[in-house]
Amino acid sequence: MIDAYFQTFEDYRQQNSFDGQPTALYAPVNYIMELGGKRLRPILALMGYELFKADYRPALPLAYAIEIFHNFSLVHDDVMDAAPLRRGQATVHTKWNLNAAILSGDVMLIYAYDYLLRLDAPNRIAEIVKVFNRVAREVCEGQQLDIDFETRSDVSIPEYLRMIELKTSVLIAGALEMAGLAAGASMDDVQHLYEFGRNVGIAFQLQDDILDTFGDAAEVGKQIGGDIVQNKKTYLILKALELADGPDRDALFELMNTPTTNVEAKIDQVKNILNHYNIRALTQRAKQEFQDQAFEHLGALSIPASNRVALESLAHNLLDRAY
Amino acid sequence: MIDAYFQTFEDYRQQNSFDGQPTALYAPVNYIMELGGKRLRPILALMGYELFKADYRPALPLAYAIEIFHNFSLVHDDVMDAAPLRRGQATVHTKWNLNAAILSGDVMLIYAYDYLLRLDAPNRIAEIVKVFNRVAREVCEGQQLDIDFETRSDVSIPEYLRMIELKTSVLIAGALEMAGLAAGASMDDVQHLYEFGRNVGIAFQLQDDILDTFGDAAEVGKQIGGDIVQNKKTYLILKALELADGPDRDALFELMNTPTTNVEAKIDQVKNILNHYNIRALTQRAKQEFQDQAFEHLGALSIPASNRVALESLAHNLLDRAY
Numbered sequence: 001m002i003d004a005y006f007q008t009f010e011d012y013r014q015q016n017s018f019d020g021q022p023t024a025l026y027a028p029v030n031y032i033m034e035l036g037g038k039r040l041r042p043i044l045a046l047m048g049y050e051l052f053k054a055d056y057r058p059a060l061p062l063a064y065a066i067e068i069f070h071n072f073s074l075v076h077d078d079v080m081d082a083a084p085l086r087r088g089q090a091t092v093h094t095k096w097n098l099n100a101a102i103l104s105g106d107v108m109l110i111y112a113y114d115y116l117l118r119l120d121a122p123n124r125i126a127e128i129v130k131v132f133n134r135v136a137r138e139v140c141e142g143q144q145l146d147i148d149f150e151t152r153s154d155v156s157i158p159e160y161l162r163m164i165e166l167k168t169s170v171l172i173a174g175a176l177e178m179a180g181l182a183a184g185a186s187m188d189d190v191q192h193l194y195e196f197g198r199n200v201g202i203a204f205q206l207q208d209d210i211l212d213t214f215g216d217a218a219e220v221g222k223q224i225g226g227d228i229v230q231n232k233k234t235y236l237i238l239k240a241l242e243l244a245d246g247p248d249r250d251a252l253f254e255l256m257n258t259p260t261t262n263v264e265a266k267i268d269q270v271k272n273i274l275n276h277y278n279i280r281a282l283t284q285r286a287k288q289e290f291q292d293q294a295f296e297h298l299g300a301l302s303i304p305a306s307n308r309v310a311l312e313s314l315a316h317n318l319l320d321r322a323y
Numbered sequence: 324m325i326d327a328y329f330q331t332f333e334d335y336r337q338q339n340s341f342d343g344q345p346t347a348l349y350a351p352v353n354y355i356m357e358l359g360g361k362r363l364r365p366i367l368a369l370m371g372y373e374l375f376k377a378d379y380r381p382a383l384p385l386a387y388a389i390e391i392f393h394n395f396s397l398v399h400d401d402v403m404d405a406a407p408l409r410r411g412q413a414t415v416h417t418k419w420n421l422n423a424a425i426l427s428g429d430v431m432l433i434y435a436y437d438y439l440l441r442l443d444a445p446n447r448i449a450e451i452v453k454v455f456n457r458v459a460r461e462v463c464e465g466q467q468l469d470i471d472f473e474t475r476s477d478v479s480i481p482e483y484l485r486m487i488e489l490k491t492s493v494l495i496a497g498a499l500e501m502a503g504l505a506a507g508a509s510m511d512d513v514q515h516l517y518e519f520g521r522n523v524g525i526a527f528q529l530q531d532d533i534l535d536t537f538g539d540a541a542e543v544g545k546q547i548g549g550d551i552v553q554n555k556k557t558y559l560i561l562k563a564l565e566l567a568d569g570p571d572r573d574a575l576f577e578l579m580n581t582p583t584t585n586v587e588a589k590i591d592q593v594k595n596i597l598n599h600y601n602i603r604a605l606t607q608r609a610k611q612e613f614q615d616q617a618f619e620h621l622g623a624l625s626i627p628a629s630n631r632v633a634l635e636s637l638a639h640n641l642l643d644r645a646y
Contacts, residue, residue: 025467076429080422099403099470102425106399107463109432114456117449126440126448133437140430144348147422 002314002323005043005056012060013067018111028092028104029111032071035087038323041175042067047311048179048193051303058120059179065115065132066175072108073139075101080147109136121182128178135174142166149233153257157238161202169201192297199294200315206287207319209234213271214280219321225267229260235286236279237270243277291319325637325646328366328379335383336390341434351415351427352434355394358410361646364498365390370634371502371516374626381443382502388438388455389498395431396462398424403470432459444505451501458497465489472556476580480561484525492524515620522617523638529610530642532557536594537603542644548590552583558609559602560593566600614642 013033018026042063049059077083078091079101085091093101116132119125145163149155176193185193211220212227213236227234237256244252252273260266274280294315298308317323336356341349365386372382400406401414402424408414416424439455442448468486472478499516508516534543535550536559550557560579567575575596583589597603617638621631640646 020464022464022467022471024471025464076425079425098421102399102402103463103467103470105429106432107460109429110456110459110463113436113452114460117453117456122449126445129436129452130440133433133440136433137430137437140426140433141343141345141348144345144426147426148345148347 001310002043002317005046005310006039008057009039009042009046009060009063009067012064016064016115024100025104025107028075028096028100029108031095032075032086032092032104032108033068035089037087039067040318040323041070041171043314044172044197044311045175045179047314048176049183051193051301051307051311052180052183052185052189059182061115061118062128062178062182063175065112065119066171066178068108068115069112069132069136069139070171072105072112073143075105075108077143079105080143112136119182121184124181124184128181131174131178131181135170138166138170142168142170150231153253155233155238157235157242160233160235160238164205165198165202168205169198172201172204173197186302189301189303192300196294196297196315199290199297200318203287203290203294203319206235206283206290207321209236210280210283210287211321213274225263225271228256228267228270229263231256231258231260235283236274239282239286240274240277240279243279243282244273248273248276287319324633325366325640328369328633329362331380332362332365332369332383332386332390335387339387339438347423348427348430351398351419351423352431354418355398355409355415355427355431356391358412360410362390363641363646364393364494366637367495367520367634368498368502370637371499372506374516374624374630374634375503375506375508375512382505384438384441385451385501385505386498388435388442389494389501391431391438392435392455392459392462393494395428395435396466398428398431400466402428403466435459442505444507447504447507451504454497454501454504458493461489461493465491465493473554476576478556478561480558480565483556483558483561487528488521488525491528492521495524495527496520509625512624512626515623519617519620519638522613522620523641526610526613526617526642529558529606529613530644532559533603533606533610534644536597548586548594551579551590551593552586554579554581554583558606559597562605562609563597563600563602566602566605567596571596571599610642 017033018029020026045063045066046056046059049062050056074086075092078086079093079098083091084094091101092104113129113132116129117125119128121128142163142165145159146167149160149163173194174197176197177190180190180193209227212234213225215224217224227236233256237252240252241249252270255266255270295312298312298315301308314323340356341352343349368386368389369379369382372385373379397409398415401409402416402421406414407417414424415427436452436455439452440448442451444451465486465488468482469490472483472486496517497520499520500513503513503516532550535557536548538547540547556579560575563575564572575593578589578593618635621635621638624631637646
C-alpha cells in the first residue's frame with residue numbers, strides 16, 4: 001500500500017528534477033535527491049492530506065518541498081559532521097567539494113520554498129509558509145544543540161529529548177501539520193496531526209538509540225555501538241548516568257567523556273553498565289509512552305476511522321522498524 | 324534625506340535582533356547584522372514602497388528580509404572565498420568556525436522568509452514570496468558562475484554581464500519589485516522598478532570594476548588593483564582581450580591566467596595594456612548606457628515626478644560613489 005505513495009512521489013520527483021544552469025550548482029542537487037531513502041516525510045504529507053481529501057496528488061508539491069528541505073539539511077549536516085558517506089555513497093562535499101555542498105544546499109533550501117508556493121491552497125498558503133519557517137528554524141536549532149552537546153558533559157534528559165524533537169520530530173510533525181492545513185482540516189485536527197507526528201518522531205529516535213546499541217547489525221544495516229564509540233550522550237547513556245551509583249556512574253562518565261581507543265572493550269563495558277540498570281527496557285518504556293501519545297492524537301482526529309488506516313499502519317511499521 | 328530611511332531601518336533592525344536559543348546559533352547572526360554597511364537594499368525597498376504610499380514603514384519587514392538575505396549570502400560567500408575579513412572585521416567562519424558560518428547562514432535564510440511573511444500584503448504575499456524565491460535562486464546561480472569563471476579562460480562579455488546581473492543586480496531589482504508589489508503598484512510599474520534596479524545594479528558593478536583598477540585608494544577605501552592581482556576577469560579585462568591585437572592580447576591573457584608574483588609590476592603591465600585600448604572610457608560608456616536605461620525606467624513610472632526625487636537622488640549618489 002505504501003508502494004503507491006512512494007511511486008507517485010518518485011514519479012513527481014523525477015518529473016521535477018533540477019535541470020537548471022549552471023550545471024555545477026544543480027548536479028549535486030540531483031545527486032543527493034537521487035540517493036534514495038524511504039521518502040518517509042513526503043509520504044506522511046501525502047497520507048496526512050488524504051485523511052481529508054479523496055485525492056492526495058494535489059499535495060505533491062508540499063511533499064516535494066519537505067523532501068528537498070530534508071535533503072538540504074543532510075547536505076549541510078554532512079559537512080558539519082565531516083561525514084564521508086550518506087546512504088553508502090559519497091557525501092556531496094566528498095564527491096565535489098565544500099563550496100558545492102554549501103551553495104547547492106542553499107539553493108535546495110530556496111527550492112523547498114519554491115515548491116511550497118506551488119501548492120494550490122490560496123487561503124492558507126501564508127499560514128503554511130509560516131509553519132514551514134518555524135519548522136525549518138527549529139531543525140537548525142536542533143542541529144546546533146546537537147553540536148553544543150558534543151562538548152558538554154552535563155546534558156539532561158529533558159534537554160536531550162528537546163534536541164531530538166527539534167532535530168528529528170518537528171519536520172515529521174510539520175509535514176503532517178502542513179498537509180492538514182493544505183487539505184482544509186480544522187485547527188483542532190491540524191494540532192492533533194502535529195502532535196501525532198511529534199510523538200512518532202521522538203519514539204522513532206528513541207528506537208534508533210536502542211537499536212544502535214542493542215540491535216542486530218544485519219537487521220539494522222550498520223555496525224552496532226556507533227553511538228558509544230562516538231561518545232554520543234543518547235537517552236540510554238543519560239538514563240544510566242541518572243540511575244547509576246558512585247563507581248558505576250564514575251566509570252560510565254569516564255568512558256563516555258574519553259576518546260575511544262579499544263572499540264570492542266568500550267562497547268562491552270558500557271553495555272554492561274546499561275544492562276545492570278535495565279536501561280534497554282526503560283528506554284523501551286519511554287519510547288512506548290511517546291508512541292501511545294502519538295496514537296491517541298491520531299485517534300482524536302474528527303474523521304472516519306477507516307481514513308486513518310494507511311497512516312496508522314505506516315506509523316506502526318516505522319516504529320517496529322518494518323519500514 | 325537618506326539618513327531618515329537609514330535610521331528608521333536601523334531602529335527596526337535593533338528592535339528585531341536575534342535573541343533566540345541556542346546562543347551559539349544566533350550570536351553569529353547578530354554579529355554579521357551589526358557589522359554595518361550602507362543598508363542600500365533595504366533603503367531601496369523603503370523608497371520603492373514610498374513611491375506609491377505615503378508611509379514607508381509598513382515595508383520595514385520586507386526591507387529587513389532583504390537585508391537578512393543579503394547578509395546570509397555574505398556569510399556563505401566569505402566561506403567559499405576563504406575571506407578572512409568583511410568590512411574590516413573578522414568573517415563569521417574566522418571568528419567562530421565553518422560550522423557556525425554554515426548553520427547561522429542557513430537560519431538567516433529561513434528568517435528572511437520569516438520577515439517576508441510579516442509583511443501586511445495579504446493579496447500579494449504569495450506573489451512576493453515567489454519573486455523572493457526567484458531572486459534568491461538567481462543570487463546562488465550568480466555565485467556559482469563567479470566560481471566557474473575563476474577556472475575558465477574563455478568567458479565572454481555577455482557571460483560576465485549575466486554573472487554580475489545575477490550576483491549583484493537581481494537582489495537590488497528584486498527589492499524594488501517586491502516593494503512595488505507590496506505597495507499595490509500596477510504590474511507595469513512593478514516591471515519598470517525591476518528594470519530600474521537591474522540596470523542600476525549592473526552600472527554600479529561596472530563602476531566598481533573601474534574603481535578597483537583606476538580608482539584612488541583613499542577614496543575607494545581599499546588597495547587598488549585587487550582584481551588584477553586575483554586574476555579576476557572583469558569587464559575591463561574582457562573588453563581589452565576583445566580589442567587587443569596579437570602580442571598585446573597574448574601578454575594580457577598570459578598575465579591574467581598566471582598566478583601573481585610581482586604585484587606592482589603586474590598591475591602596471593595590465594594597466595598599460597588597458598590604457599592602450601582606452602578601456603577605462605569604454606567601460607565608462609558601457610556603465611553610462613546601463614545608467615541611462617535605469618533612469619528611463621524610473622521616468623516611465625506612472626507616478627508624480629515629485630515622488631521619484633528620493634530614489635533618483637539615491638541612485639545618482641550611488642553611481643557617483645557619493646553613497
